[in-house]
Amino acid sequence: MNAIAEPIKAHPRAATIFTCVLAALAGLMFGLDIGVISGATQFIQAEFRIDDRTIEWIVSAMMLGAAIGALGAGWMSSALGRKRSLILAATLFVAGSLLSGWAWSPATLIGARFVLGLAIGVATFTAPLYLAEVAPVRIRGAMISTYQLMITIGILVAFLSDTAFSYSGNWRWMLGVIAIPGALFLLGVLLLPDSPRWLMMRGRRAEAVVVLTRLRGDAAVVVSEVADIEEQLKTPQRGWHLFLQNSNFRRSVGLGVLLQVMQQFTGMNVVMYYAPRIFEGMGYNTESQMWFTAVVGLVNVLATFIAIGLVDRLGRKPILYIGFTVMALGLGVVGTMMHLGIRTHVEQMFTVAMLLTFIVGFAMSAGPLIWTLCSEVQPLKGRDFGIGCSTFTNWIANMIVGVTFLSLLNGIGNAATFWLYAGLNLVFLVITFLLIPETKGVTLEQIERNLMAGKPLREIGQ
Template identity: 50%
Template sequence: MFSRKRIVTIAAALAGLLFGLDIGIIAGVLPFITSEWQISSQDQEWIVSTMMLGAALGSVSNSWLSSRFGRRTSLIGSGVLFAVGTLGCAFATNLTTMLVFRVIQGFSIGIASYSAPLYLSEMSPKEERGKRIAMYQVMINSGIVLAFLSDTYFGLTGNWRAMFAVLVIPAVLLIWAVMMMPKSPRWLASRGRMDEAKTVLHGIRESEHEAHSEYSDIVDSLKIKQSGFELFKTNRHFRRSVGLGMVLQFMQQFTGMNILMYYAPTVFKLAGFTSHLEQMISTVLVGLAFVITTAILAPFIDTWGRKPALKIGFAIMGAGMFCLGLLLKMIEGGNHAPVLAYLAVLMAIICIIGYAMSAAPMVWILCAEIQPLKGRDFGISCSTTTNWVANMILGATFLTLMESIGTTNTFWLYACLNAVFIVVTILFVPETKGVALERIEANLMSGAKLKAIGLPS
């Protein structure tokens, strides 16, 4: 019999796995669809980016769904919609049908990407909050790698429909796991169900004292009368935290790392790998670097802090993007030495390592931490929607950017953006490790500078 704590972890892990599978699967599917349906670069961008459009819509909708029905119900709905969207993509016979079901897939992922980190942040003790959300990121990365491996296997026969169809299995497992999860005590309290909130806290905390103390903090945070959009309209401090969450998600996407997920085979083709198998092996290596780095570093998330990781990660990504652009410039210039292709893969791996140790987990952790309880659904909805809108822009412009300003300049553009993000992190991002959510909220609402809202007192 699974304990409640373990079920929470398993269900959130499965939500992350779906997220990652949907990100990774399109890299292997796209070349076969392009060949079979004879579609243009713009059509390819739409197949990639309509998932993000659906995710943005899911994030917006889930602000109401999660607040009204709870995080658990939202995750069940996410699993059902994912199964529907995936089967629709598997049996699509034309571009229009594919785009419709990609939106449905994305809608489900928008719900999961919103609800899972929020649920984990509300269920976890403050000493383990960062680690648990980081492990959710590990599962996203694992999903990406599994998708790449599945793409490689089914790619040997060109069976792109099977690449989609196998994703139904984890969707069913998610629905099963979530049905056994407890409700979030903070959500229960926000709906006035105080006795239930207290019962859940006593079931998931190590001691009576810890559960009682956390319950008292939740009760105090509920004294704010306004909530959601009303709180946003009337409270400038809440508007600051919402704005910071949106900026963080924009920064995460415009590091440029997701283009290495969505368009990895295309990038490695430019680097000199001509066969689909070579391109997919290189893609799998990048995905493995993502998983291994996140898994190794996840236990230390609550030790070394959010802010230092972001600064170091942006520096690594900026340097890696610059070098990758330089290598591709040399290859385009006629230097086809095999070592350059391997160096391009190495630079992509270095970029992903920088991302895995910083923006990938830290942005989701911070966005779940910095919003006050009465505005948490609205605030996380805004930041998650920003993530998917930025993601959609990224996916819908990458091929066009390379055609208009050149491959090298495209990668150098992302290198420059990473440099800018270091400055933003220094000036505005708080350090929140080991600080209770209610303390962060108290600092924010008292008017502390954004970079200081994570101070313990």
């Protein structure tokens, strides 16, 4: 009996390790693809001799692809399964990365970035869903948090990689090297089982029990979890019908859409995609631009821990108040310094410090908390639909920001562009006061009851 029992005990530990690897690689790759283009644009522009408008589309094609990928990811993860969807995403990651590195024209590069976007759209919907369904209860929250944290680490790694390749100006390696983690991600997904919840959704209960037994190693835990899944599946997702029939649900969907517009129009992804160009406007040379871009990534990672530590202590709204205020102040001062003229080294460093202050404001507030709120305000029957709408909005708003920033710089100037984003953050401060609920310590069921009872949005967390 002992000879048989030992391998069974080993399986849950192995499954946990693979789950951790998957969480890290999925988030890391998402961050890599966001950050990698930042350092490459100036070298791409020089080689192909293209204007800023074409660069904007090279940057933003990925967001368009992600929006379309996110739209289809819900159907795909249901019809094909979470695992097959992730296999497809990983394959697209590798193909898009290699094609980016081999791109022979701007049009090819735009197409490659679109393919990467499709991969991101599918992966960002499916990976957290898969992790939540496969990870043991004791580490489920940690896995989702790890995924979010690894996105910021991926951005930092991309910035450091860009800095290393910038000395040779080799943008092809900058973009192509992320095929390596893509291949590792693909390998990791192939080694993992199907989601037990998906198997039960497809009527394959016996297979789900086998998978859960491998993952948990405890018969009592398996019985309990199977019962929980069966109970949850009694509440089918009817988001589209609910959206058409219930005005209160339309309010929650609208709030989720608004939250994502707010997150994207803070200006954070302007810095993520165009940091070297911003530092160029401050008077720095190419080498300094790249290193300061890496510092941006590091500050983004470290400041994320502020949100993790404070979100369940201070609450959502106080942190958003602080974040939008800090972001408005940071960008307002950056714009003012650019308006007055940055002439001395001290003025340069002060302007950089204020830009980093803006990064801290975002990473501690709107970055992680918007996603938290978007999931909390949607009722159970329409949660997939509501989150799908907000995710799609995130990528469309992201694309609008990416495809307009350089045009704004060229049209109204550096200072006015940063003042514009500072002003938007002040508007978001007012919206937070008027519309955003405080959901700290409130159950999802209570939020849903308040929403469906017709309470004002700002009061559904009371």
